[in-house]
Amino acid sequence: MENRKPADIDASEITDKRVYLNRRLFMRGAALAATTAATGLLYRKLNPQPVETTKREELAGFAKPTSDGFRANEKLTPLADITNYNNFYEFSTDKGAVASESKGFVTKPWTVSVEGLVNKPRSFDLNKLLSFPLEERVYRLRCVEGWSMVIPWIGFPLAKLLEEVEPTEQAKYVAFQTLYDPKRMPNQRTGVLDWPYVEGLRLDEAMHPLTILATGLYGEVLPPQDGAPIRLVVPWKYGFKSIKSIVKIQLVAEEPPTTWNIQASNEYGFYSNVNPEVSHPRWSQATERRIGEFRMRETLMFNGYSEQVAHLYQGMDLEQYF
Numbered sequence: 001m002e003n004r005k006p007a008d009i010d011a012s013e014i015t016d017k018r019v020y021l022n023r024r025l026f027m028r029g030a031a032l033a034a035t036t037a038a039t040g041l042l043y044r045k046l047n048p049q050p051v052e053t054t055k056r057e058e059l060a061g062f063a064k065p066t067s068d069g070f071r072a073n074e075k076l077t078p079l080a081d082i083t084n085y086n087n088f089y090e091f092s093t094d095k096g097a098v099a100s101e102s103k104g105f106v107t108k109p110w111t112v113s114v115e116g117l118v119n120k121p122r123s124f125d126l127n128k129l130l131s132f133p134l135e136e137r138v139y140r141l142r143c144v145e146g147w148s149m150v151i152p153w154i155g156f157p158l159a160k161l162l163e164e165v166e167p168t169e170q171a172k173y174v175a176f177q178t179l180y181d182p183k184r185m186p187n188q189r190t191g192v193l194d195w196p197y198v199e200g201l202r203l204d205e206a207m208h209p210l211t212i213l214a215t216g217l218y219g220e221v222l223p224p225q226d227g228a229p230i231r232l233v234v235p236w237k238y239g240f241k242s243i244k245s246i247v248k249i250q251l252v253a254e255e256p257p258t259t260w261n262i263q264a265s266n267e268y269g270f271y272s273n274v275n276p277e278v279s280h281p282r283w284s285q286a287t288e289r290r291i292g293e294f295r296m297r298e299t300l301m302f303n304g305y306s307e308q309v310a311h312l313y314q315g316m317d318l319e320q321y322f
């Protein structure tokens with residue numbers, strides 16, 4: 001694939017591989033595929049005004065930070081690590097085995113039903129979801145177990161989807177649900193968690209511009225192990241809030257139940273904001289190890305997104321609401 005000219009790439013192949021990405025991102029993918037100067041020139045001739053200017057190499061080393069927090073100024077975690085060190089209990093509790101256990105996970109057809117306290121409840125076909133304008137966001141992901149990654153997600157703000165269904169005045173929280181289908185998610189045959197996996201956000205957290213629904217990463221469609229075809233990403237919260245393979249989103253009036261809180265309520269609270277000052281009962285949350293590094297890093301309040309999100313929790317006791 002890398003050595004072929006864009007003209008050699010079969011149209012159906014492109015549709016299949018890139019169907020999740022909007023034109024802007026697809027163009028960048030095509031540009032990256034053109035490795036020689038000659039094909040690069042041909043590409044530029046055929047496409048005189050490419051909008052996307054970020055090259056993968058730039059992203060990997062020198063992603064410039066943005067004041068809105070959309071782009072972290074840190075080296076990206078290699079794709080191989082992002083796709084081979086996963087938490088996704090529906091497939092395996094072994095982080096190294098999720099990739100192989102989820103291989104071939106069928107995500108077509110797929111619908112996400114958005115319902116509850118809304119004026120316009122609606123089922124969104126995956127194609128409709130993929131037609132939302134996609135953006136690339138480089139976010140830190142901090143797992144509650146103490147490791148972290150820096151991931152170039154592709155997705156759209158959750159707020160865009162919620163605006164379409166018009167939450168009513170009564171809606172105060174958003175509840176999310178993963179697919180329940182033990183035939184396709186074999187580890188759901190075990191009782192390791194209460195299925196389906198569920199998560200929740202307060203409505204203002206859900207509407208925050210940093211909160212996205214991701215459909216891709218590293219310029220490619222989201223691989224099964226990372227939550228295909230659509231998963232939540234809330235960069236200032238511990239990784240487990242980022243629920244994968246979502247099929248249902250409900251607007252509700254009361255704080256909804258969440259999987260890890262059901263599992264161990266003294267260890268995992270509803271908010272689960274990254275907070276180096278509040279320890280997990282069995283370990284400190286003050287430091288983390290970036291995957292691929294050996295040294296420990298200091299964990300930052302709200303995972304480094306204080307400037308953007310601290311106001312959401314003003315006046316709240318974060319030890320009580322952990």
Ligand SMILES: Nc1nc2c(c(=O)[nH]1)N[C@H]1C(S)=C(S)[C@@H](COP(=O)(O)O)O[C@H]1N2
Nearest residue numbers: 086087088089178197226239240242243244
């Ligand atoms: N449905 C579902 N979503 C899930 C999980 C899971 O087991 N099931 N694990 C969570 C945890 S604990 C983390 S740290 C992140 C990991 O995301 P990643 O594998 O893409 O890095 O996914 C979260 N989302």
Ligand SMILES: [Mo]
Nearest residue numbers: 143144239240
């Ligand atoms: Mo996690």
